[in-house]
Amino acid sequence: MLTTRRLSCPEVGGDAVAYTEPDAESIAVALRELLDDSGSREAGRGRARPGGRIHLAALRAPARRGLRKGGSMTALTVVTVTYSPVRRWPSSWTRWRKRRAARSTSFADNVRSTARSTPRAPPRRAGRPTGGNVGYGGRSNIGVAASSGEFVVIVNPDVVWEPGSPRRAARRSDPLAAGRLAGSVDQDTGRHGLSVGAGAAFARTRHRPRAVRVVVALEPVTASYRRERGDLGEGPNRLLSGSCLLVRRARSTPSPASIRPTSCTSRRRPRRAAGQGRLAERVRADRGRRPYRWTRDGRDPARMAVEHHRSAWIYLASRYPGRRWAPLRWVPARRAQGRSLLARRVRSVAQGGARSGANSPLAVVIRRGSAIGIVGHAAHDEGDHGAGDEAVHVAPDRPPIRLR
Amino acid sequence: MPNLIRGWVAAVAQRPNPPALVIAGGRGWDDGVDAAIASVPTGLVLRRPGYLPLDQVPALLGGAEVLAYPSLGEGFGLPVLEAMACGQRC
Numbered sequence: 019m020l021t022t023r024r025l026s027c028p029e030v031g032g033d034a035v036a037y038t039e040p041d042a043e044s045i046a047v048a049l050r051e052l053l054d055d056s057g058s059r060e061a062g063r064g065r066a067r068p069g070g071r072i073h074l075a076a077l078r079a080p081a082r083r084g085l086r087k088g089g090s091m092t093a094l095t096v097v098t099v100t101y102s103p104v105r106r107w108p109s110s111w112t113r114w115r116k117r118r119a120a121r122s123t124s125f126a127d128n129v130r131s132t133a134r135s136t137p138r139a140p141p142r143r144a145g146r147p148t149g150g151n152v153g154y155g156g157r158s159n160i161g162v163a164a165s166s167g168e169f170v171v172i173v174n175p176d177v178v179w180e181p182g183s184p185r186r187a188a189r190r191s192d193p194l195a196a197g198r199l200a201g202s203v204d205q206d207t208g209r210h211g212l213s214v215g216a217g218a219a220f221a222r223t224r225h226r227p228r229a230v231r232v233v234v235a236l237e238p239v240t241a242s243y244r245r246e247r248g249d250l251g252e253g254p255n256r257l258l259s260g261s262c263l264l265v266r267r268a269r270s271t272p273s274p275a276s277i278r279p280t281s282c283t284s285r286r287r288p289r290r291a292a293g294q295g296r297l298a299e300r301v302r303a304d305r306g307r308r309p310y311r312w313t314r315d316g317r318d319p320a321r322m323a324v325e326h327h328r329s330a331w332i333y334l335a336s337r338y339p340g341r342r343w344a345p346l347r348w349v350p351a352r353r354a355q356g357r358s359l360l361a362r363r364v365r366s367v368a369q370g371g372a373r374s375g376a377n378s379p380l381a382v383v384i385r386r387g388s389a390i391g392i393v394g395h396a397a398h399d400e401g402d403h404g405a406g407d408e409a410v411h412v413a414p415d416r417p418p419i420r421l422r
Numbered sequence: 423m424p425n426l427i428r429g430w431v432a433a434v435a436q437r438p439n440p441p442a443l444v445i446a447g448g449r450g451w452d453d454g455v456d457a458a459i460a461s462v463p464t465g466l467v468l469r470r471p472g473y474l475p476l477d478q479v480p481a482l483l484g485g486a487e488v489l490a491y492p493s494l495g496e497g498f499g500l501p502v503l504e505a506m507a508c509g510q511r512c
Contacts, residue, residue, distance in 0.1 A: 020488060042424075043429070053434070
């Protein structure tokens with residue numbers, strides 16, 4: 019696989035994919051190398067699919083039909099993909115135990131460093147170091163393959179799952195009938211007052227003739243999207259797709275398509291580009307102080323700071339070419355480059371930035387009253403459980419999902 | 423996308439059995455695609471199947487010799503994850 023080091027692609031691909039710059043000459047060179055080196059492709063294939071016979075694809079009609087007929091959706095298993103060293107896992111385990119958000123949790127180390135020993139896991143928690151960066155996809159596969167249960171939540175370690183979120187998600191998913199499963203964490207809707215997916219607006223704009231785009235670009239949604247993407251990222255970054263995926267283990271589906279995560283919660287697939295996860299209502303991406311109590315354990319601040327600023331700089335350089343945009347492009351870019359250099363060399367800079375919220379990796383906070391997208395054509399349980407209990411019915415004749 | 427097409431042409435034009443380029447997805451995302459396709463020399467195979475139902479996507483992703491996704495910007499990069507899960511080679 020060949021992709022670019024832009025925005026989140028390196029994090030998703032890890033060391034399991036090849037990278038290129040997006041210009042034609044670089045692509046040609048990279049393609050030649052890949053085509054001439056079959057051994058490398060096969061090795062990459064092995065790294066990309068360490069989980070074996072597991073495939074990821076969007077939830078489609080067969081899965082929906084399965085939900086209608088009823089199934090064994092009785093509990094959720096959580097797979098946390100993390101870049102934190104193994105020695106940091108115990109604190110994460112403790113947090114998940116306190117949250118009591120799921121039946122079992124599998125932590126998947128995705129850092130390059132190899133661990134000599136895996137810390138002893140609490141009951142129903144498991145840690146599985148890879149000893150290498152196999153990317154988000156490869157790491158997810160390992161975690162899902164090692165987990166049990168039909169439904170699995172793949173979640174970033176910095177996503178805080180508040181009690182009550184599943185129930186609220188189920189309530190919000192009611193309009194999306196026919197067993198549609200929710201996907202990723204939503205973008206924040208407060209700052210610009212977005213009412214529809216910004217990605218949808220972006221796609222819609224690109225379908226228009228060039229002359230129309232000028233007008234369309236002025237509409238609030240598109241303008242907000244552009245402001246957001248033009249932001250260097252020192253403020254909240256709301257492109258959180260992929261932070262949380264609910265997947266269903268389609269056991270009846272013949273291999274190799276055995277796992278099907280939802281890829282969008284919008285009504286149409288073309289909207290999925292950046293407008294995912296419309297079920298969550300008040301999810302907030304935050305760079306404030308408290309979230310980094312979580313984030314520092316979940317990600318390497320220095321690495322994330324470097325990648326973040328690098329991607330922001332690349333984005334600005336490509337998005338705003340020419341002299342007219344030079345101040346917008348270069349002033350923040352130099353600032354970001356300087357910080358990236360410092361963060362790479364002085365770890366305390368990255369960590370200090372994380373604490374101050376100025377130069378920090380992304381943290382996702384789902385506050386009470388917000389929701390991770392979850393479920394289907396669901397009637398949810400309102401009164402049969404005690405305060406704080408989480409149980410979501412997906413069908414009247416089926417057992418509820420109990421999260422405690 | 424035009425860069426990908428030009429890069430593919432440059433990479434495979436001199437090969438004895440040049441692999442085809444399959445561009446999946448709906449049209450209208452880039453004004454320069456058609457012009458780039460028009461410049462593809464004869465002898466190379468470029469196919470545009472258009473929008474593919476999702477049940478066909480795993481086969482496309484997993485069966486390709488190389489999946490090229492030279493994105494300029496991704497919120498997440500789900501196609502990369504999906505392709506990796508489909509056993510795509512790097």
